[in-house]
Amino acid sequence: CSQVGCPASIPGACVVELRMAYMMLPEFSDVCTLGVVIATVTSVLLAALVTRNKASKRPWEGSTGQAYVDRDFVTHADLVDPEIRGNHLAFNAHLHARFAGQRFLPVRGEDGCFIAFAHAICKDAMNDGSTFSSNPFPDGRLVALNTMSKADHSRVLRYVHSHYTQLGVANLEDRIRAVIERCTDELEDGSGGDVVTWAKRVHMASTLARLGVDWDPTCNTGGPASWNRVDEVIALNDAMVALVAPLGGVGKQYSTLPHGQFLRVLLGLIRSLPPTLLMFLRLGFSCAWEIIRPDVTVLWPPRQPRMGLWWHPELLPLVPRYFLALHKLLTHQSAAEGPLEGIRKGVESGDLKLAEALTLLVQLMVNMTSANALANLVYRLGSEKAAAEEVAADPDRLAAAFVQEVLRLDA
Numbered sequence: 001c002s003q004v005g006c007p008a009s010i011p012g013a014c015v016v017e018l019r020m021a022y023m024m025l026p027e028f029s030d031v032c033t034l035g036v037v038i039a040t041v042t043s044v045l046l047a048a049l050v051t052r053n054k055a056s057k058r059p060w061e062g063s064t065g066q067a068y069v070d071r072d073f074v075t076h077a078d079l080v081d082p083e084i085r086g087n088h089l090a091f092n093a094h095l096h097a098r099f100a101g102q103r104f105l106p107v108r109g110e111d112g113c114f115i116a117f118a119h120a121i122c123k124d125a126m127n128d129g130s131t132f133s134s135n136p137f138p139d140g141r142l143v144a145l146n147t148m149s150k151a152d153h154s155r156v157l158r159y160v161h162s163h164y165t166q167l168g169v170a171n172l173e174d175r176i177r178a179v180i181e182r183c184t185d186e187l188e189d190g191s192g193g194d195v196v197t198w199a200k201r202v203h204m205a206s207t208l209a210r211l212g213v214d215w216d217p218t219c220n221t222g223g224p225a226s227w228n229r230v231d232e233v234i235a236l237n238d239a240m241v242a243l244v245a246p247l248g249g250v251g252k253q254y255s256t257l258p259h260g261q262f263l264r265v266l267l268g269l270i271r272s273l274p275p276t277l278l279m280f281l282r283l284g285f286s287c288a289w290e291i292i293r294p295d296v297t298v299l300w301p302p303r304q305p306r307m308g309l310w311w312h313p314e315l316l317p318l319v320p321r322y323f324l325a326l327h328k329l330l331t332h333q334s335a336a337e338g339p340l341e342g343i344r345k346g347v348e349s350g351d352l353k354l355a356e357a358l359t360l361l362v363q364l365m366v367n368m369t370s371a372n373a374l375a376n377l378v379y380r381l382g383s384e385k386a387a388a389e390e391v392a393a394d395p396d397r398l399a400a401a402f403v404q405e406v407l408r409l410d411a
């Protein structure tokens with residue numbers, strides 16, 4: 001598979017560094033007043049941001065009028081075209097044939113974005129910490145475990161690593177198998193929603209089990225557990241992914257924002273103020289600020305990487321709600337097994353910052369990759385009839401190979 005990414009630093013890339021003078025905000029005794037000021041300043045900056053990016057649109061950012069098979073270059077528009085993404089195998093085959101022998105192919109219309117043609121090239125970049133960075137932000141802000149410095153990564157990883165080894169996950173096989181069987185039975189009888197719901201529930205119920213969380217503590221009658229808690233976490237997780245993505249990957253550009261979108265963003269910010277203020281009160285100012293970073297996320301956003309909050313501002317109030325729920329999980333949930341107890345002790349000892357612990361929990365719950373892979377398996381079973389029939393006839397011999405091939409093609 002061709003892999004598309006936006007490393008922070010690639011030799012030969014056109015790097016544009018924007019430096020902006022930060023305003024020193026005065027101290028306000030009234031937090032609500034501060035919120036109103038931030039919202040007002042934000043509305044002006046949002047309008048300027050949209051105008052600036054629409055004015056700076058380059059000719060090749062839109063359609064070139066040529067099919068990609070007739071060109072010797074790839075554009076950003078190709079990578080976000082729904083039709084091309086829907087037939088990505090043909091697109092990948094074209095790339096390998098047309099650009100055979102190349103290590104990297106620059107993407108027109110997206111500075112610093114390259115297509116790599118081999119897994120080994122990607123591994124070389126990942127292992128070269130002096131040239132490349134997995135953190136898409138130049139200021140190195142807290143994002144996730146895999147974007148930390150090597151020292152911080154090693155320090156935080158030891159709290160969860162043993163629980164996610166092959167042996168650690170194998171200990172949950174019976175519980176995961178029971179979840180899969182229940183989800184599949186409900187999918188078949190029509191009570192469990194569609195395949196996407198099935199995939200997300202399988203993933204999230206397994207994730208909560210790995211954390212050591214009883215995802216339905218009210219179920220003590222012997223009957224089937226309710227999906228309420230799992231579905232709530234899925235909804236919060238989906239909102240977080242939608243607001244953050246693509247974050248260093250390939251997505252829509254600011255020039256595609258509709259007119260008046262900054263007003264919708266402003267409305268989303270205003271609606272998110274009450275839960276955000278509650279988040280600051282419960283988590284502490286320093287922790288909440290390090291997680292949200294409103295100064296560079298909203299007030300002075302960089303041109304790259306882009307985040308989905310500009311397209312989905314209605315989801316903004318769910319961000320503080322999610323972190324408040326995770327904080328309650330971390331501080332009040334009893335967990336005899338799994339990494340949750342160890343993370344809690346790490347925070348209490350001071351070896352882990354609370355912000356690191358909460359963002360780590362978010363990453364452990366992210367369901368986009370796993371749920372999509374499960375949905376892809378079902379899609380291929382439905383669309384590749386010959387292969388599906390062979391697997392059904394001899395699942396013990398062919399099921400693992402089928403899974404590996406789907407992951408190779410679609411993941």
